[in-house]
Amino acid sequence: MEFTRKNRQLLSRIATNDRHGENSHYFDGWKAYDSNPFHPIHNPDGVIQMGLAENPLCFDLIEKWIRENPDASICTAEGLDKFKDIAIYQDYHGLREFREAVAKFMGRVGGNRVTFDPNRIVMSGGATGANETAIFCLADPGDAFLVPSPYYAGFTRDLRWRTGVEIVPVHCKSSNNFRITRAALEEAYEKAQRSNINIKGVIITNPSNPLGTVLDKETMRSLVSFVTDKKIHLVSDEIYAATVFSSPRFISVAEVMQDMDCNRDLIHIVYSLSKDMGFPGFRVGIVYSFNDDVTNCARKMSSFGLVSSQTQFLLASMLSDDEFVGNFLRESSKRLAKRHHVFTKGLEEVGISTIKSNAGLFFWMDMRPLLKEQTTKAETELWRVIINKVKLNVSPGSSFLCSEPGWFRVCFANMDDKTVEVALDRIREFVLQGKEENNHEADKSQARAQRWRKQNLRLSFSSSRLYDESLMSPHMISPHSPIPHSPLVRART
Amino acid sequence: MVAISKIATGNGHGEDSPYFDGWKAYETNPFHPIDRPDGVIQMGLAENQLCFNFIKKWVMEHPEASLCSAEGVNKFKETALFQDYHGMPEFREAVAKFMGKVRSGRVKFDPDRIVMSGGATGAHEMVAFCLADPGEAFLVPTPYYPGFDRDLRWRTGVELVPVVCESSNNFKITRAALEAAYEKAKEANLRVKGLLITNPSNPLGTILDRDTLKGIVKFINEKNIHLIGDEIYAATVFMEPEFVSISEIIEEVECNRDLIHIVYSLSKDMGFPGFRVGIVYSYNDAVVSCARKMSSFGLVSSQTQHLIATMLSDDDFVDSFIVESKEQLFKRHKYFTLSLSQVGIGSLKSNAGLFIWMDLRKLLKEKTFDAEMDLWRVIINEVKLNVSPGSSFHCDEPGWFRVCFANMDDNTMEVALLRITTFMHKHNEAMVPRKLCRRASLKLSLSRRRDDFMSQNMMSPHSPIPQSPLVRART
Numbered sequence: 001m002e003f004t005r006k007n008r009q010l011l012s013r014i015a016t017n018d019r020h021g022e023n024s025h026y027f028d029g030w031k032a033y034d035s036n037p038f039h040p041i042h043n044p045d046g047v048i049q050m051g052l053a054e055n056p057l058c059f060d061l062i063e064k065w066i067r068e069n070p071d072a073s074i075c076t077a078e079g080l081d082k083f084k085d086i087a088i089y090q091d092y093h094g095l096r097e098f099r100e101a102v103a104k105f106m107g108r109v110g111g112n113r114v115t116f117d118p119n120r121i122v123m124s125g126g127a128t129g130a131n132e133t134a135i136f137c138l139a140d141p142g143d144a145f146l147v148p149s150p151y152y153a154g155f156t157r158d159l160r161w162r163t164g165v166e167i168v169p170v171h172c173k174s175s176n177n178f179r180i181t182r183a184a185l186e187e188a189y190e191k192a193q194r195s196n197i198n199i200k201g202v203i204i205t206n207p208s209n210p211l212g213t214v215l216d217k218e219t220m221r222s223l224v225s226f227v228t229d230k231k232i233h234l235v236s237d238e239i240y241a242a243t244v245f246s247s248p249r250f251i252s253v254a255e256v257m258q259d260m261d262c263n264r265d266l267i268h269i270v271y272s273l274s275k276d277m278g279f280p281g282f283r284v285g286i287v288y289s290f291n292d293d294v295t296n297c298a299r300k301m302s303s304f305g306l307v308s309s310q311t312q313f314l315l316a317s318m319l320s321d322d323e324f325v326g327n328f329l330r331e332s333s334k335r336l337a338k339r340h341h342v343f344t345k346g347l348e349e350v351g352i353s354t355i356k357s358n359a360g361l362f363f364w365m366d367m368r369p370l371l372k373e374q375t376t377k378a379e380t381e382l383w384r385v386i387i388n389k390v391k392l393n394v395s396p397g398s399s400f401l402c403s404e405p406g407w408f409r410v411c412f413a414n415m416d417d418k419t420v421e422v423a424l425d426r427i428r429e430f431v432l433q434g435k436e437e438n439n440h441e442a443d444k445s446q447a448r449a450q451r452w453r454k455q456n457l458r459l460s461f462s463s464s465r466l467y468d469e470s471l472m473s474p475h476m477i478s479p480h481s482p483i484p485h486s487p488l489v490r491a492r493t
Numbered sequence: 494m495v496a497i498s499k500i501a502t503g504n505g506h507g508e509d510s511p512y513f514d515g516w517k518a519y520e521t522n523p524f525h526p527i528d529r530p531d532g533v534i535q536m537g538l539a540e541n542q543l544c545f546n547f548i549k550k551w552v553m554e555h556p557e558a559s560l561c562s563a564e565g566v567n568k569f570k571e572t573a574l575f576q577d578y579h580g581m582p583e584f585r586e587a588v589a590k591f592m593g594k595v596r597s598g599r600v601k602f603d604p605d606r607i608v609m610s611g612g613a614t615g616a617h618e619m620v621a622f623c624l625a626d627p628g629e630a631f632l633v634p635t636p637y638y639p640g641f642d643r644d645l646r647w648r649t650g651v652e653l654v655p656v657v658c659e660s661s662n663n664f665k666i667t668r669a670a671l672e673a674a675y676e677k678a679k680e681a682n683l684r685v686k687g688l689l690i691t692n693p694s695n696p697l698g699t700i701l702d703r704d705t706l707k708g709i710v711k712f713i714n715e716k717n718i719h720l721i722g723d724e725i726y727a728a729t730v731f732m733e734p735e736f737v738s739i740s741e742i743i744e745e746v747e748c749n750r751d752l753i754h755i756v757y758s759l760s761k762d763m764g765f766p767g768f769r770v771g772i773v774y775s776y777n778d779a780v781v782s783c784a785r786k787m788s789s790f791g792l793v794s795s796q797t798q799h800l801i802a803t804m805l806s807d808d809d810f811v812d813s814f815i816v817e818s819k820e821q822l823f824k825r826h827k828y829f830t831l832s833l834s835q836v837g838i839g840s841l842k843s844n845a846g847l848f849i850w851m852d853l854r855k856l857l858k859e860k861t862f863d864a865e866m867d868l869w870r871v872i873i874n875e876v877k878l879n880v881s882p883g884s885s886f887h888c889d890e891p892g893w894f895r896v897c898f899a900n901m902d903d904n905t906m907e908v909a910l911l912r913i914t915t916f917m918h919k920h921n922e923a924m925v926p927r928k929l930c931r932r933a934s935l936k937l938s939l940s941r942r943r944d945d946f947m948s949q950n951m952m953s954p955h956s957p958i959p960q961s962p963l964v965r966a967r968t
Contacts, residue, residue, distance in 0.1 A: 280576035
């Protein structure tokens, strides 16, 4: 958005800076998708959306439950007598049944190794609101949080925009599978201290977005001991906890704390139902702190983003149904595992590796061999090719602040099985054709002739046209011609 | 001690005030017609409970409005996945249409300017974040809703400067008062960024007349500051004069539209505070764009967007609802104020809102805020009514009380009136012993004032006081 000088004077600094993060060129992928979205029948050559971490795989189970439980709604004959009480209920403590149901659910998702206290459940406007609230409670403008990279791009806005707090990335490397090492934390901390940056805490996402991996007990313990030593906070974003589909199991920071010497006042969890249940539209964010003062403060702040009482009522009912929850969690893991397997196997077959992952709604794809050179620029070029030629909207590693170019996050859960096939076909063709291009340049004509026989070449790969005319400038984003599906348009990707 | 933020350790949340005593008294002893007929009646909560039968009937007849009915469940998945901060188009269109109807069709609202927020609470905070930097200020005419102190200031660092309005001219917002406040801000080295008006007014229940509105628009244009119109009580105007919105005035006078913003909500007009439907409507494109991005922190649940979209698109329902709501409010208001006047209690002449601004100045021992607090404690502990003292609204004159009348059924209203009547008779007797003994059935004893108090330490994460005013996101 262009700001006239007049506007700059009229509006706040927050309104006129770009810490909301939407002025980045990553929107190009979204624009390409929006102007040409894939549809199996109407638009089979369109762009397939693989940049959106959504979990729609179990709606059949949910819908069945809904049909069988009309009293979960305040609008049905069975539930209408509750309509008034719920419509006027604005207490920021939240419906007791809602808090109890969420606490129970969180416990189950953690394998029932921890019991969560309903009185520590505080609502927020989605995980987006939860992360911001946590920062408002823990840090002052100018303070900073250490965040291991690669990390969710939305943190740029959620943690920093209105809070004035900074992010100091802790760069993790593929050489040890992006492990968060004590050494890396210490180094980042010392460096910050030397630059007079006041580190107030560490934010981890476990399971990881974008890696899809879970943190092992050792790493968790090391993190807890690190923050205890430095007397700084640890915020654990556990919104993908129930998307773990194979071992090793998810270990919540709440579990690790139980048999460790640590300062509980430093530990806070962010949770949500957007990923685990597939309900991003319902804006169910949770702040769970072991610190009484923070719980109190966050609860008061929750007034700015409470969960609709109508939704609290529905979810209280749904998540209290033990049988449904058990079945849902099992099925969800099964289906995610299957989908993940189909993809990773398909990619393996064409020599594309991904980081070994067992959680999340995406995988972290290694396209480094396809880079012209190991630079961010080359990564961006490759990305534009993937969007415009292969027609897949994937997310480049640099948008997650990954320090190594060549990685891409690819979402696999937000489409049906047929679309999965199409996507895999496109990737296969691209890779194989790319391999052939290389061989052609290296002049291995014999091998090439043999391979070509088996090909079904549908793509034309003219590298001179890397920049498609369909790319629109960021200035297209205006209040009057919105681009509805942009990543930050979605409150969470 | 673990270091948390200054925002967290300060008291900008506004809950450390003595006004919570009223709430605590209610909490420990809430009125119930059968179980607790001597309990405290809640009259401090501006809720609109008068039209729920009407609404429920519509809900029954429109199962497709719910994602959970047989008719609506086919929309469940796409709605549950919908997190676009633009909001559902049907929702925005329905809300824009509703806002227009509430203004008698004299203005049209553009659905593309409808931006969601976490209730009006979230809307106000969002507007402050968009328009002002920490340390800058908004002017706010007194008396005003106490929640503004938190909503506009707490996490934003923005200041509020009162525009003092006086009972001598019915709390009119005069040019002189505005200028005085502006000067005062200047003297305190505060840069004024805008003026926030609540119209219809909370706590007064009055609406701003056309001339005042025009004067206000002129003022802000001259000073080049923003005008934020909180119009969340717009549909509670139950009798003449008709409500005039800022959106109308800017069509009639010259104005820089980039300065004009409206905050709206369904909490008061529809009686849906639990649904957290807050709206920011700005005529400034940059603010719309910024607020929309910020709305991610407090979007309206898509389940609720779906319900509201269906409900408010039903023209017949909306038209009938607006009429029905006005009628119910009118009846209740009339009955309440008439009954009060019969025992010599006056209130500011009002035609809107869910409360009256009751005048108890003559009951004060002396014209001080201490005396107001003393009287208030008597009302809570002896008369057993939780009302809100004027000082909590930053009223500059002691003796005024906001009393809510729309959050209870007819029977409870009768009980409340009886208690007031009784109290007044006793008071009048004490004042002028031989007069007004007619209907005295004295159930009250005016002793034991302070024993019901509980310490502030009751507020903890583990033993919440659910009904406190700021516990409710909005009072």
